[in-house]
Amino acid sequence: MIYVVGIGPGGVDTMTPQAVEAIKSCEAVAGYTKYLELVGKFLEGKTIISSGMTHELERCQSALNAAKLGMNVALISSGDSGVYGMAGLMLEVAQGSGVDVKIIPGITAANSCAAILGAPLMNDYVTVSLSDLLTDWRVIAKRLTAACLGDFVICIYNPASHHRPNHLKNACDILLTLKDPETPSGYVRNAGRNDESYEVMTLRELRECQKIDMLCTVIVGNSQTLILDGKLITPRGYKLE
Secondary structure, three states: OEEEEEOEOOOHHHOOHHHHHHHHOOOEEEEEHHHHHHOHHHOOOOEEEEEOOOOHHHHHHHHHHHHHOOOOEEEEEOEOOOOOOOHHHHHHHHOOOOOOEEEEOOOOHHHHHHHHHEEOOOOOEEEEEOOOOOOOHHHHHHHHHHHHHOOOEEEEEOOOOOOOOOHHHHHHHHHHOOOOOOOEEEEEEOOOOOOOEEEEEEHHHHHHOOOOOOOEEEEEOOOOOEEEOOEEEOOOOOOOO
């Protein structure tokens, strides 16, 4: 059996009991090196299958090989394994192998970061990753435009990196053609970890922000989103007396 486990945003206290039990029940645990460190307290005595970023296919194949040897294997992802995680790839790799794969959900970055920023996802929203390693930038740009036209709150994953330092700025340029520059926005860095930080700002200010990297998740409000007492709120539509 392979359990594809979402470990949440990074702290053990934000893991679901189901995720913890799945890892504890397995003889082997596979994952990106940094994510294995986050669940280190559960790994004593287990076979560890570790690999770096961009080695996702190799990681899935190694997990499958261990499962074929009779081990129960936990393949871990940060956040939810089915949201920009390992669930889909593991199901593809295991197809036809006879090995059962069970997906264990986790708290994804959209939810954990929204809670830190306030309540920006109270109405319809979309998630868009700015990583163009697997998705062409022209497709990403089209999705950002469509999200603006639909007046969705937009949750942005993978906003910037050393190799893509201008992707968030380019994304903001697209959003600014259709959104008010004063649109309430914000980002969270290292959600659920010891050095967690966040900032609320306008879309105009977000475009110029130099603090955002791959450890961040960005949320851009819709036309109804407000900043109240330093928190982002997208009203659901309830009438306040």
